[in-house]
Amino acid sequence: MEWKIALPSQPPAEAEAQAVSPQPVETFIPPSDRELLVERMSAWLDRDYVETLTDADVVVLATALSRLAKSRCADDELWRAVASPEAIPLAEKAISAYESMLSDLEERRRADRALMEGFGFDPAVPPGRNARAAADMAARYGAISTQIGDAARALLECGVTDAPTPADILFLSDVLPSLLAADVDLIEAHPASAAELAAAKDALVSMDAAAVTMKTETEFDPSAHAVETLSGIRRAIATRKATDFLTAFSMFGVSFSGSEKAQKASGLMKKYLMAADAFAVASGETPKQRLAMKARIDLDASIARRAVILADDRISPKLKHIARGEHVARLTKLANELGSDARRIVEDNLQTARATPAAGLVEHLDKVAGELRDWSDRTSRDVNSVGGSADSHQALEEAIYDLRREMTTLGGFSISSAADVDQVQRHIVWLREATLLPVSDDALKALFLRHGKVPLPIEL
Numbered sequence: 001m002e003w004k005i006a007l008p009s010q011p012p013a014e015a016e017a018q019a020v021s022p023q024p025v026e027t028f029i030p031p032s033d034r035e036l037l038v039e040r041m042s043a044w045l046d047r048d049y050v051e052t053l054t055d056a057d058v059v060v061l062a063t064a065l066s067r068l069a070k071s072r073c074a075d076d077e078l079w080r081a082v083a084s085p086e087a088i089p090l091a092e093k094a095i096s097a098y099e100s101m102l103s104d105l106e107e108r109r110r111a112d113r114a115l116m117e118g119f120g121f122d123p124a125v126p127p128g129r130n131a132r133a134a135a136d137m138a139a140r141y142g143a144i145s146t147q148i149g150d151a152a153r154a155l156l157e158c159g160v161t162d163a164p165t166p167a168d169i170l171f172l173s174d175v176l177p178s179l180l181a182a183d184v185d186l187i188e189a190h191p192a193s194a195a196e197l198a199a200a201k202d203a204l205v206s207m208d209a210a211a212v213t214m215k216t217e218t219e220f221d222p223s224a225h226a227v228e229t230l231s232g233i234r235r236a237i238a239t240r241k242a243t244d245f246l247t248a249f250s251m252f253g254v255s256f257s258g259s260e261k262a263q264k265a266s267g268l269m270k271k272y273l274m275a276a277d278a279f280a281v282a283s284g285e286t287p288k289q290r291l292a293m294k295a296r297i298d299l300d301a302s303i304a305r306r307a308v309i310l311a312d313d314r315i316s317p318k319l320k321h322i323a324r325g326e327h328v329a330r331l332t333k334l335a336n337e338l339g340s341d342a343r344r345i346v347e348d349n350l351q352t353a354r355a356t357p358a359a360g361l362v363e364h365l366d367k368v369a370g371e372l373r374d375w376s377d378r379t380s381r382d383v384n385s386v387g388g389s390a391d392s393h394q395a396l397e398e399a400i401y402d403l404r405r406e407m408t409t410l411g412g413f414s415i416s417s418a419a420d421v422d423q424v425q426r427h428i429v430w431l432r433e434a435t436l437l438p439v440s441d442d443a444l445k446a447l448f449l450r451h452g453k454v455p456l457p458i459e460l
Helices: 012-019 031-041 047-051 055-071 076-081 085-119 127-157 166-174 176-181 184-189 194-218 227-239 242-250 259-283 287-310 319-324 328-337 340-348 358-385 393-407 418-434 441-449
Strands: none
Touching (some): 055 418, 076 085, 166 340, 166 358, 184 328, 194 259, 227 242, 242 259, 287 319, 319 328
């Protein structure tokens, strides 16, 4: 806004006249009017004191009192609550509490609406129903956090990764079919060193190659039988007698036409049994040890194939070879306990947090679960505080507002609207202006005791 402050021009003579100091003008009140004013003011001032006032003082005091009379608060409850300037701090505190209450409710309303929108809660349904749904959701997030946290901790404790990530946990879930297909308890019951595993794997490759060749050349598959079952053939080969060899094979329903084919079968069988012996040395002498080593190698190969399909170079190399470690059963159990909710959460965060420590995801899930629990508890308390009458969140907000504003009282005066705040503020201004009246302290105190009721005519 542009203010206009130019002064009007004045004739020189008039300007000079105004420059002269004004002469005091004597105030005169007709005796009848003065008597009326003295009588009215004597209702709260000492009459002897009022009668000593000059006409000018009477006019000043009467004018000030008349102006205050026009703006005096007419609410008796407010006057009883704030009857003097000493009560002003209490009134200001009540106003501040009311405004703070409004601010808190508005901030909370925005936060509640944001949470409901974020988690898909319909604000039009009864708040109690949403509170229960939020509690259930908090429990689900808590369970997911526990599952992911347990999996991450197991990966760390088992030594397969130094900093478990969501990608590591998802990989563990992806190889679960391989883990479930293996006899992990048998594998874990018979540990093997890296050297033993490597030697057994090489021997197994040789056994498989010899078995394939043997089956192609003779239609006999030695891998279809336990090594112990082939002991008769082993002894027949040791005697170097063709009849023994042919007899041993005949027990499996196999015969050879011609000595050349029998000799070839003997050579191939020697290779298979030598590889089997090497496998036994690497894996152990007992059948269970050999079965455990075979299961470990098969599991390792199965996981390796899945790792190739997943093709994620950010997965810990050790994790891709958990079959070689000592904690296969524990990791299998944890992978099996990783529910569909947890897997989905990990998948949802995989692109943005693939290489981020899983602990960060766990911490975030705990925070979300806590927020949902807090909101559920607070909403339930609010529903109970209004007697469960609210059928929507808007109705609950309005009911809580009514409840809170009833708590913002100033003595017997309740501050429940902007108009109430304005009334209290104007009353505070009135009290402060009243303290500036040209009267004695005792007279001012008497005025406040009368709640500002001034027995004077409005127009002087």
